[in-house]
Amino acid sequence: MTQRADARRNQQALLDAAAEVFVRSGVDAPVRDIAATAGVGMGTIYRHFPTRAELIIAVYRHQVEACAEAGPRLLAADPPLVALGRWIDLFADFLVTKHGLAGLMQSDDFRPLHEYFLDRLVPVCTSLLDAAAAAGEIQGDLTAYELMRGVGNLCIGSDDRYDARRLVRLLVSGLAAPRPASP
Amino acid sequence: MTQRADARRNQQALLDAAAEVFVRSGVDAPVRDIAATAGVGMGTIYRHFPTRAELIIAVYRHQVEACAEAGPRLLAADPPLVALGRWIDLFADFLVTKHGLAGLMQSDDFRPLHEYFLDRLVPVCTSLLDAAAAAGEIQGDLTAYELMRGVGNLCIGSDDRYDARRLVRLLVSGLAAPRPASP
DNA sequence: TGCTAAACGGAACATTGCTCCGTATCGTTA
DNA sequence: TAACGATACGGAGCAATGTTCCGTTTAGCA
Numbered sequence: 191m192t193q194r195a196d197a198r199r200n201q202q203a204l205l206d207a208a209a210e211v212f213v214r215s216g217v218d219a220p221v222r223d224i225a226a227t228a229g230v231g232m233g234t235i236y237r238h239f240p241t242r243a244e245l246i247i248a249v250y251r252h253q254v255e256a257c258a259e260a261g262p263r264l265l266a267a268d269p270p271l272v273a274l275g276r277w278i279d280l281f282a283d284f285l286v287t288k289h290g291l292a293g294l295m296q297s298d299d300f301r302p303l304h305e306y307f308l309d310r311l312v313p314v315c316t317s318l319l320d321a322a323a324a325a326g327e328i329q330g331d332l333t334a335y336e337l338m339r340g341v342g343n344l345c346i347g348s349d350d351r352y353d354a355r356r357l358v359r360l361l362v363s364g365l366a367a368p369r370p371a372s373p
Numbered sequence: 374m375t376q377r378a379d380a381r382r383n384q385q386a387l388l389d390a391a392a393e394v395f396v397r398s399g400v401d402a403p404v405r406d407i408a409a410t411a412g413v414g415m416g417t418i419y420r421h422f423p424t425r426a427e428l429i430i431a432v433y434r435h436q437v438e439a440c441a442e443a444g445p446r447l448l449a450a451d452p453p454l455v456a457l458g459r460w461i462d463l464f465a466d467f468l469v470t471k472h473g474l475a476g477l478m479q480s481d482d483f484r485p486l487h488e489y490f491l492d493r494l495v496p497v498c499t500s501l502l503d504a505a506a507a508a509g510e511i512q513g514d515l516t517a518y519e520l521m522r523g524v525g526n527l528c529i530g531s532d533d534r535y536d537a538r539r540l541v542r543l544l545v546s547g548l549a550a551p552r553p554a555s556p
Numbered sequence: 557t558g559c560t561a562a563a564c565g566g567a568a569c570a571t572t573g574c575t576c577c578g579t580a581t582c583g584t585t586a
Numbered sequence: 587t588a589a590c591g592a593t594a595c596g597g598a599g600c601a602a603t604g605t606t607c608c609g610t611t612t613a614g615c616a
Contacts, residue, residue, distance in 0.1 A: 193562095194561095194562060194563065194612085194613055194614075195613065195614085196562090196563065196564080196612070196613065197562075197563060197564090197613095200563085200564085220602080220603060220604085221603075221604065221605085222602095222603075222604090225565095230564080230565080231564060231565030231566055232565070232566065232567095232604095232605080232606090233563085233564060233565055233566070233606085233607085233608095234563075234564060234565075236604095236605070236606080237563070237564080242604095290479075293476060293479050293480075295530075296473075296476050296529050296530040297476075330543070332539070332540075332543065333534075335534055335535070336534070336535055336536065336539065336540060339530070339535045339540075340527055340535075340540040340543075343526040343527050343528075343529050343530070343540075344523055344526050344527065345526075346479050346526050346529070347478075347479040347522070347526070351516075351518060351519070352518070352519055352522045352523075353519065356515070356519065357515075357519060357522075357523040357526075357544070359547075360513070360515065360523075360544060360547035360548065361540070361543060361544050361547055362547070363546075363547035364542075364543035364544055364545070364546035364547030364548075365543065365547075376593095377581085377582055377583075377592095377593060377594065378582070378583090379581070379582070379593090379594065379595080380582095380593075380594060380595090383594085383595085403571080403572060403573085404572075404573065404574080405571095405572075405573090408596095413595075413596080414595060414596030414597055415573095415574080415575090415596070415597060415598090416575085416576085416577095416594085416595060416596055416597070417594075417595060417596075419573095419574065419575080420594070420595080425573095
């Protein structure tokens with residue numbers, strides 16, 4: 191046995207509580223709130239998730255995996271640029287619904303979070319980008335890393351007056367036509 | 374007289390100190406640091422600048438004004454889309470060099486900051502956008518508000534591997550060609 | 557049932573934002 | 587120039603939050 195039963199139970203309770211509190215108060219909700227919602231003490235949360243980044247990663251791991259796995263599927267079903275657009279939409283949908291997640295990424299304190307997301311998704315994005323480039327559907331030499339970060343940034347603070355998804359689509363348009371001022 | 378001499382002196386000292394500390398530690402530097410650098414007490418900083426947003430606005434007011442005033446000048450000197458591109462570059466340069474400024478904007482606590490920037494710059498951007506649309510150089514109905522926010526977001530966390538300016542240029546490209554999948 | 561190691565809980569400390577009030581200083585007026 | 591009132595100052599103190607530490611509890615095993 192690698193973990194005691196109560197430890198396993200508490201870890202799951204923390205994941206559930208964090209998911210709930212993140213929706214209610216954003217991913218920067220007070221640690222005490224999460225612990226209280228899970229019905230555990232302060233020590234327990236830090237024992238299971240020493241940093242906030244680790245907790246966030248654990249909470250969203252499934253969704254990130256799902257997004258990553260969708261990439262090849264989309265690429266098989268559609269022309270590369272369409273697939274890229276659809277996949278980026280998927281990623282944007284994920285971020286837009288997580289208030290404050292994208293905003294947190296910029297902070298140096300959350301490097302592990304940043305790294306997990308990018309390590310998992312950049313390769314997928316690269317394959318989509320490469321396919322589109324090979325098909326001659328996009329120009330320019332933008333890296334998948336930059337595209338992911340750009341899309342991530344655009345998704346910050348989406349609301350009534352700022353439709354992040356629209357900006358993301360515009361950015362992808364730019365990929366297909368990178369020279370604005372020349373005919 | 375509207376303000377005592379020591380008050381005037383301290384206000385200027387605070388502006389100088391804030392500018393210095395913002396460069397050293399970002400715009401979210403501890404209030405105590407700024408007060409200490411200025412050589413004043415906690416009370417004084419809050420008396421002159423009740424909220425952080427007001428302090429930040431005061432520190433950067435000149436630069437925002439300069440950017441706003443550059444708009445019409447650029448529009449007079451170049452074709453609309455070129456002028457728009459140059460002006461956006463100016464704006465991006467301003468943000469990229471202010472570590473954390475763009476990141477702060479998203480927070481609800483800094484609404485006044487957000488509002489000041491947008492109230493001052495959106496009209497300028499609108500005139501550039503309208504001119505470009507009138508000249509048939511761009512399509513789509515993106516608002517200046519959305520464009521400014523998009524550019525602001527893209528400028529978060531620029532570093533070695535993420536060239537925010539490049540993403541901004543790409544976004545502007547998208548403005549000129551909003552339909553990626555059609556020839 | 558009793559033992560040990562794992563896990564727990566929450567008090568305590570550090571940091572930071574912000575307020576409040578006794579004190580000091582400025583500018584004016586006699 | 588001396589005294590006075592209004593203005594401004596300083597920093598202690600409170601509240602919120604992150605993080606650590608250790609005495610206590612409990613699960614699993616013999």
